[in-house]
Amino acid sequence: MSGGASQTLAEALGILPEWHDIAGRHHITAPETQRALLKAMGVAAAGEPGPAESLAELEARRAARRLPEEVVTTPGAELRLPLVAPTEWRLDLEDGGSESGRAEETIQITPPAGLHRLTAGEESCLIIAAPETAPGVAEVLGRTSGRRPHSGGAHGWGVTAALYGLRSPRNLGVGDYADLAVAAEQLAGLGAAFLGINPLHARGAACDGISPYTPSCRTALEPRHIAVDAVLGSRQSETAQALLRDNAARLAAAREGELVDYATCDGLGNDVLRALFADFERSAGPAVDAFAAWRRGPGQALEWFALFEAISLRHGADWRGWPEQLQRFGSPAALSFATANAREVRYHAWLQWLAQRQLSAAQGNAKNAGMGLGLYLDIAVGVRPGGADTWSAPSCFAEGVSLGAPPDAFNPAGQDWALAPFNPLGLHSAAYRPFIEMLRAAMAYAGIIRIDHILGLRRSFWVPEDGAPGGYVAYPLEPLLALIRLEARRAGCVVVGEDLGSVPPGLRDRLAEAGLLGCAVVQFEKQDQRFHPPEGYRAATLASFGTHDTPTLRGWWCGWDIDQRHAINGGDEAGHEAERQQRAAERAALARLLCDENLAPTGLDPDAPPPQADDALAEALHRLLARAGSALVAVQLDDALGSVAQQNLPGTVDEHPNWRRRYPLSVEELGSDPRLRALAALFAPRAATEPQEDQSQEMKSCP
Incomplete structure (x- = not known):
């Protein structure tokens, strides 16, 4: 019975029961594969009554829904969603605006382009209003x-x-x-x-x-592609210039080799960038103001990545091996680490700021x-x-x-x-x-x-x-x-x-x-x-x-x-x-x-x-x-x-x-x-x- 429930649950959640390979040979998805893939999704699938309970819960939840879980439509097209009973509804638009109303039998909305959330009673529905085609080459x-x-x-x-x-x-x-x-x-x-x-x-x-x-x-x-000599202040940095002079022979060999010398780039590049960051931290002016504004604005989306980088240099590249309290994103321990290591986090945010500016400049140069x-x-x-x-x-x-x-x-x-x-x-x-x-x-x-x-x-x-x-x-x-x-x-x-x-x-x-x-x-x-x-x-x-x-x-x-x-x-x-x-x-x-x-x-x-x-x-x-x-x-x-x-x-x-x-x-x-x-x-x-x-x-x- 567990096997039957597991199979039904697997198929209901999108695990294909069969497939054909590139040569046309037919394959049946094995029960142990279904269980492993369900587990990978975070769904109970092993032993009684795990799969049966998961299946029953899924079927009951789907049967009780009045709204679909998500709808794809085109901008400006009228969308009609039938109801089983009158209800209040609210459409939260991607741009922060909203629309609301009361529907007796059908919710009628005309969403603009974007990703929106429609709520009716205790249910919500994701509305994706997208153009019918992506831009063409011509x-x-x-x-x-x-x-x-x-x-x-x-x-x-x-x-x-x-x-x-x-x-x-x-x-x-x-x-x-x-x-x-x-x-x-x-x-x-x-x-x-x-x-x-x-x-x-x-x-x-x-x-x-x-x-x-x-x-x-x-x-x-990727920070390793930052051009260190294009960083503001690089020519005036005595420490950075000394590092480059002292490693001139190593750099020459790296530049002339047939294969990429990642060790030289990563080691010397990190030393130079940290020296430049130290100078940047001591300076003032438009660039410093621009970085601060970036961190408050678009750069906020990468603060978590900067924190990850800082923790990883202390505890290793794979977070699954970190101390348990740091493995949870947003945990008190992670926030405490960010506070205690604010300068290191700021350094990795600075690298992202530099990389974005230089890549944007490359695209600008290409188009110009x-x-x-x-x-x-x-x-x-x-x-x-x-x-x-x-x-x-x-x-x-x-x-x-x-x-x-x-x-x-x-x-x-x-x-x-x-x-x-x-x-x-x-x-x-x-x-x-x-x-x-x-x-x-x-x-x-x-x-x-x-x-x-x-x-x-x-x-x-x-x-x-x-x-x-x-x-x-x-x-x-x-x-x-x-x-x-x-x-x-x-x-x-x-x-x-x-x-x-x-x-x-x-x-x-x-x-x-x-x-x-x-x-x-x-x-x-x-x-x-x-x-x-x-x-x-x-x-x-x-x-x-x-x-x-x-x-x-x-x-x-x-x-x-x-x-x-x-x-x-x-x-x-x-x-x-x-x-x-x-x-x-x-x-x-x-x-x-x-x-x-x-x-x-x-x-x-x-x-x-x-x-x-x-x-x-x-x-x-x-x-x-x-x-x-x-x-x-x-x-x-x-x-x-x-x-x-x-x-x-x-x-x-x-x-x-x-x-x-x-x-x-x-x-x-x-x-x-x-x-x-x-x-x-x-x-x-x-x-x-x-x-x-x-x-x-x-x-x-x-x-």
Whole structure:
């Protein structure tokens, strides 16, 4: 009986009873998985009478409701909610205003855009009034939506890069916000409409991790990217300048290395910033007044994060290991700590103030230089279980599980990303505030945002820590999608959803209807060993050859990723050879598409293409990408500069230099680099429509 109650309860709370993997295989969610996922939601699910009581309470609560728990509507549309008895009602608007009245049979309201709360008697209902679509690319750029022959409907192209890998003669060995501003200006001069970078979420002062996709907090910015020489007073600070002089040799080595030297940046950067903060504390003037005003105003939303940082440096990066009295956000002990360590808390607030100002300046520089969209910022799919976000709102995150992915051909054991997922029950109870704040934190500084693994708007795969098999949990797609549209409209921001992997039926169409772009990645745009011509890509996509998690153009062509995985993980030679043969077949298929599109370089034999991609072949593949029918096209800086190795090799941590590869030229050289200038010409509005003079002659060599 307990098993039946658990199953019914699980399904009622959105735990899917069955699912299909990317290969189409059918799976049944195991009872132990249902119990583990219910427990992660904070729902009693073990033993008698836990699940039965929880189920009965849930059913009784739902049956007794007169109002729905939440309603999604459009601004200005009349909303009619039937009642079972006359009642007084009140609509509390997001802007602080309110409306009220008495209804006999039906509550009739016309809510403006925003997130509101309707109360009738003892019940309340969340009202989300959102525009039907997020802003489109043409709308944000102020361009018409006419399509160009051969180059599809693309309204702009841009570059994606790793901020940490940007090189300059003035940073601390890690790319910073000042480098970002220069890079954006340089690329804007080449005609790029955007510059995309990795997530800028705060990783945590006490955390020694380096992945930008395992953050502590998605509403705070990463302080390690603060340009210390751009901080007011840095040149006049004797202590800061002495630190830089005394570490000149170490800094020079860090700036010249092929891999990012995080130790130098973090250690020296922290020392310099603390010295500058000490000077700032002793000073007076407009900057000091501005910081104080910021803390009283918008900075109040980050005071809790500053407190978390201060506690973490005393007790460790994972709050679950702190003294028990400090584990509760807002507890008397936490407030007492804040009072006793006010200067340390103020320091971490100051870092956030600096980061916001410098990132805002980078976006301003990008737009002023003519970059139509400016920065393209990424939102990670989850946060560390012991980080700041879960400490501040524990009920909004599931406990004892991790986000992940089910088994597939590349990961037979499935994937565990060690990230805490949103708890849909707690998220609704909190009126989606953590989700909204996450969106606003990125949209404030960007013309485009990318939501990692946007499939999670409908369902996410949770992996229990107790060893039970993973399972899917449903999410409230329409409310979450409405909030994205609402915030995107407010910010004037284009939204891209990373929709790769096992996509639920109909989701891509629904996202497109809402004005969101999906992803069209050349490496994956194939069926039955044939690649789709990019001209046929869906208009509601951002097209690229790859992503930060996939091989580079040249790496894919030569099978670098296959060789690396087998070198690290071992495995039988037969399996290795089978993967290489598969890639050879894909290489031939892509070469055939180049021939079909009259883009193949001289001498290319699609039945026996070369094992390495030279410059001519890379140019042909970029010409192919330029024909995408997508709204936007992105070129990876790694591909533009001829890199073979990729930024991240999924499934590895220390076995491969993930998140540490630096670019071979400085940000000041981007605009004059001949490789980038040549690519800019390819992606210029008319480039894809004008064949090269000798193009027809070249095509004669294709069988």
